[in-house]
Amino acid sequence: xxxxxxxxxxxxxxxxxxxxxxxxxxxxxxxxxxxxxxxxxxxxxxxxxxxxxxxxxxxxxxxxxxxxxxxxxxxxxxxxxxxxxxxxxxxxxxxxxxxxxxxxxxxxxxxxxxxxxxxxxxxxxxxxxxxxxxxxxxxxxxxxxxxxxxxxx
Numbered sequence: 623x624x625x626x627x628x629x630x631x632x633x634x635x636x637x638x639x640x641x642x643x644x645x646x647x648x649x650x651x652x653x654x655x656x657x658x659x660x661x662x663x664x665x666x667x668x669x670x671x672x673x674x675x676x677x678x679x680x681x682x683x684x685x686x687x688x689x690x691x692x693x694x695x696x697x698x699x700x701x702x703x704x705x706x707x708x709x710x711x712x713x714x715x716x717x718x719x720x721x722x723x724x725x726x727x728x729x730x731x732x733x734x735x736x737x738x739x740x741x742x743x744x745x746x747x748x749x750x751x752x753x754x755x756x757x758x759x760x761x762x763x764x765x766x767x768x769x770x771x772x773x774x775x
Contacts, residue, residue: 637762646741650733655726660685660693662730665702667721669727672704673716702726 628634647688651657665683679690697703705715742750
């Protein structure tokens, strides 16, 4: 029989870590503007990239198509996002923040950056660099592990 304590299991500890970090940031955009996580991520991607298709938002985020679609619908209903026809490819629609959406995005950026700085305040520059490097290495191993276990077509 193998002893197993979930609290010591690395994937679980990563999930708890991610949930705590996410909750600290989520509080800012939820309390200030009533945004859900998927709505904030969509706005953040569009705020940095201006006009993208829903597929491009999926590629640039950690969200699936369903979450992006729901976020887009909700943001459009709130008047924070609009759908346009791409100027270069008339068959392609792109999404962009409205003036109000951009105003809210610009309001939130310094606030979420403030939370980010608070979260890492106890880390030295070297520790932060090490942490980011370790996170990248573990993510790459996870990606490689997934590639090995995916059924071939």
